[in-house]
Amino acid sequence: MFEELSDKLDGVLSRFRQRGVLTEPMIREGLREVRRVLLEADVNFKVTRDFLGRVQERALGESVVKSVSPGQQIVKIVHDELAALLGEGRPTIKWVSSPPTILMVVGLQGSGKTTTSAKLARRFAAEGRTPMLAACDLQRPAAIEQLQTLGRQIDVPVHAGTFGGDPVATAKAAVDAARAQGCSVLIVDTAGRLQIDETLMDELRRVRDGVQPQEILFVADAMTGQEAVRIAEGFDQALDISGVVLTKMDGDARGGAALSIRGVTGKPIKFVGVGEGVDDLDSADPERMAGRILQ
Numbered sequence: 001m002f003e004e005l006s007d008k009l010d011g012v013l014s015r016f017r018q019r020g021v022l023t024e025p026m027i028r029e030g031l032r033e034v035r036r037v038l039l040e041a042d043v044n045f046k047v048t049r050d051f052l053g054r055v056q057e058r059a060l061g062e063s064v065v066k067s068v069s070p071g072q073q074i075v076k077i078v079h080d081e082l083a084a085l086l087g088e089g090r091p092t093i094k095w096v097s098s099p100p101t102i103l104m105v106v107g108l109q110g111s112g113k114t115t116t117s118a119k120l121a122r123r124f125a126a127e128g129r130t131p132m133l134a135a136c137d138l139q140r141p142a143a144i145e146q147l148q149t150l151g152r153q154i155d156v157p158v159h160a161g162t163f164g165g166d167p168v169a170t171a172k173a174a175v176d177a178a179r180a181q182g183c184s185v186l187i188v189d190t191a192g193r194l195q196i197d198e199t200l201m202d203e204l205r206r207v208r209d210g211v212q213p214q215e216i217l218f219v220a221d222a223m224t225g226q227e228a229v230r231i232a233e234g235f236d237q238a239l240d241i242s243g244v245v246l247t248k249m250d251g252d253a254r255g256g257a258a259l260s261i262r263g264v265t266g267k268p269i270k271f272v273g274v275g276e277g278v279d280d281l282d283s284a285d286p287e288r289m290a291g292r293i294l295q
């Protein structure tokens with residue numbers, strides 16, 4: 001995660017660290033290097049520009065130049081602003097007082113929706129909650145079977161619709177089943193496509209309106225960089241998502257999607273997928289992620 005970005009930023013910032021004295025032109029020059037590194041890491045152009053604006057304002061304004069260790073202070077400013085770019089504190093889920101809390105998981109096919117649904121169920125069970133999974137991607141028999149297999153593996157009940165059936169009716173029936181079985185959280189896995197299209201968005205809107213979820217989590221493949229950000233915008237406009245799960249962060253050395261998605265959509269990253277296994281899900285802690293970038 002972030003290895004390439006981390007190495008390059010370290011290279012640029014170590015020049016700051018080594019200097020005992022820093023002048024304003026040196027700071028401006030160094031921050032231009034940081035800008036280049038972020039753009040190479042596929043961070044959104046506007047996000048990069050705003051980020052550097054904030055860093056520069058603080059670096060030139062907080063009497064950094066006159067301080068005892070100006071280089072260290074600039075590194076700290078970059079760290080703080082990276083964390084701010086990623087989010088505000090550890091994200092939470094809106095739990096309801098009368099269960100089940102309903103989470104709808106949406107995203108393109110192959111982004112990691114079904115795997116993420118199972119990972120979330122696993123995590124909630126470990127926290128002492130009683131999850132149920134709902135298989136509402138009824139366009140591909142393999143998707144229903146995949147969730148059922150994962151459900152068995154993690155010992156979580158799966159309410160599945162039938163291939164070709166109505167996802168709205170299935171989702172509503174799953175809510176009834178979760179309530180009847182006393183499950184505290186229902187995770188609704190939905191259909192995906194290879195690209196955003198109106199038929200998909202219409203189906204997802206109908207599922208949303210049918211079950212009124214507390215959370216709509218958009219699952220994005222971090223490896224696809226700015227494409228993931230563009231697709232997040234599309235899903236947010238159509239569905240008003242409540243948060244993002246960035247998957248395949250274990251393979252994302254650049255970090256473009258991670259650093260841009262909140263700045264572009266305004267929606268927080270809530271979880272990150274860090275592998276194919278059912279336990280490979282972390283909560284998205286901005287401080288920790290910024291710490292991984294600036295080790």
Ligand code: GDP
Nearest residue numbers: 109110111112113114115247248273274275276
């Ligand atoms: P869906 O079509 O959106 O439901 O996607 P799947 O859940 O079937 O995932 C597609 C592929 O991505 C599968 O091979 C998963 O094992 C893999 N995958 C999902 N999340 C992660 C992750 O965080 N890291 C890695 N390395 N692979 C992942």
